[in-house]
Amino acid sequence: MRLRITTWNINSVRLRLPLVLRLLDEQAPDVLCLQETKCPDDKFPSSDLRKAGYEHIHFVGQKGYHGVAILSRLPFEAPETMSFCGKADARHMSVRLAAGAGAAAGMVIHNFYVPAGGDVPDPALNEKFAHKLQFLAEMRAWCATARPTASPAVLVGDLNVAPLEHDVWSHKQLLDVVSHTPVETQALETLRGEAGWADAARVLTPEPEKIYTWWSYRSPDWAKANKGRRLDHVWLSPDLMGTCRSVEILQDARSWDRPSDHAPVTATLEL
């Protein structure tokens, strides 16, 4: 069977519900993982999404900030959320595809929203950056303890780090910019490598080809300037990497009406 999983930082699921529905209609992924839903649970637009064919929905939100959700055409079970850094922020959820999901049954899908980290890349001066580094340290500890890659698993999300030189438009100019500082990129690559996650986009499209998934709202002509960063990721457990046929970035969606600043990223597996 072919399994398609999409990750998208939607930056308000209510404001951009028409864009979500368009993505589901045009791309029809089996599973869609959203970040930054910015939506309290009692206002999540479940019925519209169910009508679009995504009957299995799990969300955890809060007023104004953060929030993650998983929408699926395939049944899942065991929805869980983890908290990091002693905060109640809605920055993670996971589900396990259930018996009705055919060859994908048993696969665990983790959806992460790593803190952006503010502007000043010094944890002593900027507590948001300190929080981001602590979050990455706790992700590393979780991988060491829970061993999520020991069975078929996918980790997707807005990790808010562009780890490699060609994950940003200018390596030199961004070395001091939060998202591409050495302390973050090393933390992310260390935890990924140590845990055995495959960076699916980079296995299929090695450097030096540039890959971006995010373009700032502050650039008036973002497409022409193309000063992007690869902040959104698909990581696969080793046993799944061999099944990955493609990782595609739907850059078109960055041009849709009132877009998110992130593009959807879709991995296709042949199981």
Add this chain to the structure above:
DNA sequence: ATGGTTGTCATACAA
């Protein structure tokens, strides 16, 4: 060196 935009909530704050 600086400012550039967006969403939420209600006027800054986070991204």
